[in-house]
Amino acid sequence: MTAPQTIPHLPSFIPYELCTTVGVVPDPPEAVDQCMDLVQADVAKGGVSARGVTEEQFAQLQQVVSDARADGIDLKIVVIDGNPYIDTPLRDIATEVGQANPGSTVLALSPSFAGTYSPTFDRVTLEAGEDLAKTGNPVQSAQNFVGELHTPDFPWMTWTIGLTLGVLIAAVATRLLQRRAKAAYASNVQAQNTSADPS
Numbered sequence: 001m002t003a004p005q006t007i008p009h010l011p012s013f014i015p016y017e018l019c020t021t022v023g024v025v026p027d028p029p030e031a032v033d034q035c036m037d038l039v040q041a042d043v044a045k046g047g048v049s050a051r052g053v054t055e056e057q058f059a060q061l062q063q064v065v066s067d068a069r070a071d072g073i074d075l076k077i078v079v080i081d082g083n084p085y086i087d088t089p090l091r092d093i094a095t096e097v098g099q100a101n102p103g104s105t106v107l108a109l110s111p112s113f114a115g116t117y118s119p120t121f122d123r124v125t126l127e128a129g130e131d132l133a134k135t136g137n138p139v140q141s142a143q144n145f146v147g148e149l150h151t152p153d154f155p156w157m158t159w160t161i162g163l164t165l166g167v168l169i170a171a172v173a174t175r176l177l178q179r180r181a182k183a184a185y186a187s188n189v190q191a192q193n194t195s196a197d198p199s
Contacts, residue, residue: 013092015084021052028074040100043076048078060139068146075102078108079138090115107145109138
């Protein structure tokens with residue numbers, strides 16, 4: 001018996017809080033799959049799985065998804081009622097939803113945590129968006145997250161290249177000035193020696 005040569009993705013930890021949010025008893029091992037199936041079905045309907053929010057909040061979350069789509073972002077949002085003991089499971093939920101919806105950017109929210117997945121945006125941008133998405137209000141969190149995705153980044157690469165070139169030019173100029181000063185000093189010393197030598 002041979003083992004698989006590659007693992008398609010790391011195993012995910014889906015917290016029981018997700019199951020309680022979608023109304024599934026999290027006890028049997030297969031319950032997690034049922035929970036994710038319900039979340040995936042909700043997301044497939046309108047881009048949002050948020051069974052524990054009010055109807056008004058649900059409509060507002062759908063509007064955030066719609067606005068993001070109009071701006072070229074295929075956004076999916078998952079909201080769970082309770083906090084897992086750490087925030088990592090939210091990224092696992094987002095990854096599961098993102099892999100089921102190729103090209104999507106996924107935001108998973110709990111009252112105090114946020115997790116994201118995206119093949120489009122870099123991890124730095126996603127982490128910055130996560131930081132702004134920890135408000136406790138899912139609608140405000142989603143709006144903050146999308147706002148961060150639209151925020152232009154400081155051009156660190158250009159700045160670093162410019163700074164490096166500036167330092168290099170300064171070093172070369174300093175070396176050239178040192179050589180010129182040394183040559184002028186040597187010429188000056190030689191002129192003094194010839195004028196002091198009467199022969």
